[in-house]
Amino acid sequence: MLNRDKAKQIVNNFKNKKILVVGDLILDKYLWGEVERISPEAPVPVVDVRKETVNPGGASNVAWNLSSLGAQTYMAGVVGKDENGKILERLLIEKNIKPVTVVDESRPTTEKTRIIAVSQQLLRIDRESKENLDKSVESLLVENIKDILPVVDAVIVSDYGKGVVSAALMEFLKNSGKPVFVDPKPSNFYLYEGITVMTPNRKEAYQCIKAEKTESVESVGRKIMEELKTDTLLITLGAEGMALFEGDSITKIPAKARKVFDVTGAGDTVIAVLSLAKVSGASWKEAAYLANYAAGYVVGEIGTAAVDPETLLRLIPQ
Ligand SMILES: Nc1ncnc2c1ncn2[C@@H]1O[C@H](COP(=O)(O)OP(=O)(O)OP(=O)(O)O)[C@@H](O)[C@H]1O
Ligand SMILES: [Mg+2]
Secondary structure, eight states, X not given: OOOHHHHHHHHHTGGGOEEEEEEOEEEEEEEEEEEEEEOSSSSSEEEEEEEEEEEEEXXXXXXXXXXXTTOEEEEEEXXXXXXXXXXHHHHHHHTTEEEEEEEETTXXXXXXXXXXXTTEEEEEEEEOXXXXXXXXXXXXXXXXXXXXXXXXXXXXXXXXXXXXXXXXXXXXXXXXXXXXXXEOOGGGGGGOTTOSEEOOBHHHHHHHTTOOTTSOHHHHXXXXXXXXXXXEEEEEOGGGXXXXXXXXXEEXXXXXXXXXXXXXXXXXXXXXXXXXXHHTXXXXXXXXXXXXXXXXXXXXXXXXXXXXXXXXXXXXXX
16 A cells, blocks of 8 residues: 555655644643552552653644654644743753744643553543633734744644643634645534544544444444545554545554554644644545554654654664
């Protein structure tokens, strides 16, 4: 289906493409430690923290994937007026992502902290607001996006349901004339009519149209396309790979992972590679195959990982 020469042609264009990611910024924190005893205060382990790391998460993980692939990447979203907001903006710049961020004094920067010991996650602590943005913050964000939109090749909406993605924002993006790729939050499904392509995982796809578990993926996909009035859809199926819907045809693409360590962020990799490959001259099938290879690689790495162009090309058979 996709050989390395064809993949090379596509991947060589990555560096010339400009992509804007719009969505919920999350600061991913990891506390790495060791457990040597049970707390005298309560029947819980005491974690002795040895290392602390931070990564751009949520929508900014999509942006990180894009910049690692060589794309010129812009990240539009909201941070709080706090230390985490500054850390996140610094991380974006470090990873070669241009921030198009608005500071919202009324909310904290979304933070997810994982405590990891004995090679497993013991606890996750979230700090966040899921409220809709204030109208003033929303219009400031739209104004900032307006300045960037004319130069970008595509927009990716990475909706983690923390309030950035709204009806007004989606209307504005859909009327921009740019292709709009959406990683959906099922509760916002009604906002996505008329977009270019959506990349739900299986569970999200079923939730979008409130389908029964007994319904087939094929039927769920067709209904989604009808509702959204789109002719392309990609449903990711975890260990079973993905299903690409184009008009009346469905292509099942088997998963490519050789080893599986950490599946978090695989969906972010899928939408980043799919969009970038599409605007770089790939057909939908070629873009989906490339995305599937890339996701197969990142699930084999510990922690969310991003793939660079050379690594991606090495994954494709000659
Ligand atoms: N266990 C697995 N084995 C092989 N490949 C996998 C596995 N899990 C995920 N993948 C790859 O990653 C892609 C996306 O995975 P999945 O459908 O789980 O997305 P997701 O639930 O949106 O992920 P995320 O955690 O980022 O939200 C799949 O289409 C497949 O290519
Ligand atoms: Mg996902």
